[in-house]
Amino acid sequence: MFNAQYFRTFITLVETGSFTHTARRLDMTQPGVSQHIRKLEQYLGKPLLNRHGRRFTLTDSGRRAYEYAIKLFAEHEHFRHSLDNDSLDSGDCRLASPGSVGLMLYPFLLSYQQMYPGLTVSYSFAFNGAIVQDVLAGRYDLGIVTDLVKHADLQVEPWHQEPLCLVVPADFTGTTLNDLTGLGFINYSDGIQHAAQLLKANFVDEFRSMNRFPQQGFTNEVSMVLDAVARGLGFTVVPRLVLETSPWQRQVKELSLAQPVHETLYVVTPGGSEMPRRYARLLEGFREQRRQALYGYAEEPSFG
DSSP: OOOHHHHHHHHHHHHHOOHHHHHHHHTOOHHHHHHHHHHHHHHHTSOOEEEETTEEEEOHHHHHHHHHHHHHHHHHHHHHHHTTTTOSSSEEEEEEEOHHHHHHHHHHHHHHHHHOTTEEEEEEEOOHHHHHHHHHHTSOSEEEESSOOOOTTEEEEEEEEEEEEEEEETTOOOOSHHHHHHHOEEEOTTHHHHHHHHHHHHOTTTOOOGGGSOEEEEOSOGGGHHHHHHTTSOBEEEEHHHHHHOTTGGGEEEOOOSSOOEEEEEEEEETTOOOOHHHHHHHHHHHHHHHHHHHTTSOOOOOO
16 A cells, blocks of 8 residues: 655655664654565565665665655645645745855744744755755755756746955955955855956956965855954955854955945746745845845846
8 A cells, every 4th residue: 555654754764874863853763664664665566775784775676766755745745835825924935045045034034934923934054956956856845046057847037136245354454466365265165156256357457266365264154154254364255145144244344346246046946836926925025125235225236
């Protein structure tokens, strides 16, 4: 007999790689997890795991069963959430974004949830690749990414442009590219790309590449990068959202530059599906808030 819970247990086991972690995540016993896997193997008539003591690898049937289960639950979630697409004030809000966006967007969504208790916010802070996979698998209805994604099963639309900021220690007195070279660079996941874009636009005749700047450190958590700058360890380039939400705002400063450069944010949704109205309202509300904060009542830069 088909049992969706057996497939759910199997998905969790594959993703955690551990019977112990699966039992903990699903609030089950380890024998219960093993029983679900045996029942699923009996139902499918194929072994799904090659067992090596406490470890396991997937058989060919196991890999195919996992791929099928992911699609099965993705379709289920898409169907379930499509039933309340017209509701503005209730329903699940399942989305993901990089930390640079989520530092401000997540609190914004929580404020909406306070006003409309019928909303439920599930938010994931993740890198672009993981966000795309989560949307494809149906774990999230919507993702916000910083790269233009091209995928046949996804719909990708430009959403918002956020200014990039050159941030230095508060006591830094330099103004030239050589001064920045002497200070050194603090990197993060998108740091090199952002810095190259901003410096190339503002030091046209001098900038060649980021290789000239000594890298003074790296963190994969963008919300922490300004801690290193505040300590005088180097400069960095971040979206203004990061600067505005940083607890180190007073220990750093933004260098004024003549040529503004923006990071484009894209909304990623499953192809062929209609975005629930509550998402459209929430995203437009946040974008309007940023527009007013950055430009008064002027329009933000175009996507051209």
